[in-house]
Amino acid sequence: MNPEKWVFNLLLSFLFFRICTSIDTLTPNRSIKDGNVLVSSGETFALGFFSPGNSSRRYVGIWYNKIPEHTVVWVANRNSGINGTSGVLSLNRDGNLVIYDNTRNRTVWQTNASAVSYSARLLDSGNLVLFQGDRGSGGGVWQSFDHPTNTLLPNMKLGLDRRTGLEWFLTSWKSRDDPSTGEYSFRLELNEVPQLILLKGSTRIWRLPTLLKRDQGSAKAEDMASSITQVNNRDEVYASYTWINASNPSTMFVNELGYFKMVQWVGKWVEFYSVPGDQCVGYGWCGAYGYCDPNNGQDFECTCLPGYEPRSTEEWNLHDASGGCIKKREELSMCGNGEGFVKVANVKIPDTSKAHVWMSLSMHQCKDECLRNCSCLAYTRAEGRAGAICVTWYGNLMDVKRYVRSFLDGGLDLYVRVDAVELGMSLCAEF
Secondary structure, three states: OOHHHHHHHHHHHHHHHHHHOOOOEEEOOEOEEEOEEEEOOOOOEEEEEEOOOOOOEEEEEEEEOOOOOOOEEEEOOOOOOEEOOOEEEEEOOOOOEEEEEOOOOEEEEEOOOOOOOOEEEEOOOOOEEEEOOHHHOOOEEEEHHHOOOOEEOOOOOEEEEOOOOOEEOEEEEEEOOEEEEEEEEEEEEOOOOOEEEEEEOOEEEEEEEOOOOOOOOOEEEEEOOEEEEEEEOOOEEEEEEEEOOOOOOEEEEEOOOOOEEEEEEOOOEEEEEEEOOOOOOOOOOOOOOEEEOOOOOOOOOEEEOOOEEEOOHHHHHOOOOOOOEEEOOHHHOOOOOOOEEEEEEEEEOOOHHHEEEEEOOOHHHHHHHHHOOOOOOEEEEEEEOOEEEEEEEOOOOOOEEEOOOOOOOOOEEEEEEEOHHHHHHOOOOEO
16 A cells, blocks of 8 residues: 555544544543533533633533533533633643633632542533542542532433532523523422422522431432432432433523423423412412412412411402411310311322421321320321331321322322311311
8 A cells, every 4th residue: 555645544534533432531631611512422511612602701611512502510610601712621630620711820619629639521411420430430430410500401400419518409500691690599408307408598489398218228200201319318308300201301490580491392482380380389389388279269379277377358358368368276286185187188288397296106106296295286197118207297287289280299188176166167177
């Protein structure tokens, strides 16, 4: 063979290989300048510099590589954008990822790894991981999944690592043009019965109660195209999800307007779930001791729980339930004087901030446990892989709604404590 032709073919093959092989790993000798990208091995995700919306500021982010609609799922320097294209992402001498602004000669963001790393690899899950070995080998010492921004990808966690105190939660962007930390957050609130909470600052917007298991196993609730996993053990407590049809990308995220959404890509982003939404979805829609039922056949969706009446009849008649309900005949109530319980069937249980969990109690034992404590206002019981769970409440019964089957909601029977007079007037103890 002609030596010149052989060299030419060798160079051509080398260039073709380099063009067709994605680079998914950073090393101390390989950095990313503005304009370059890392691409995961399966070409699912890309990492590089970008400008959101109409902004000219530059950020390092991760986005879906093959989706034509630019969809960012994680931002490194979300609160420290760079003016101009002088940014560089690299590994420093300590083995930490660093974003450096060459124009201003300063570091705008860096990781705080627990050990020295020698490579950073973008995985096909969308997770950016620092490894102790080169080319993505060895143990991982830092990962972007531990530091979410506004998006929850499959197998990311919402909750708490009890060993380190690290909390996994989402925070919205400030606007479509500004990925810095916004005013909305979505997190797992760690009561005895943990609950997922959507917040505006410290104000609750929406809530989803959970019954997390107390063993190493997980409980899955499948619906539509997703499987929700909940874990509660000595080391960690969290909720996560997987997408059954993994060929279609999916995300859950909190947007800048305060909506928690679940979407899937099927040629375009299709919304499967969004909260808060219409009536009965917002937190405390019917106030304390009220419950919401959009299908009650009445003009007004709010009803007081058994044994309670509107705090303000005038406001209630105007379809304003913000004042909630109060105990009927409070002056006649007497603990230990024949009171009992009225069942409200198939509801989203009240806010669990002031609830207590009792393990392995029968329905009768659960009822007796609540009845013997004059401060107990209601109880429910659920069966799970870890055994029966009895839940009792000792504060405002807030944010109760009649269950209407949807993607994430679930219903239980709630037994509300009423005094003897009210119990005697209830010919039917099931609502």
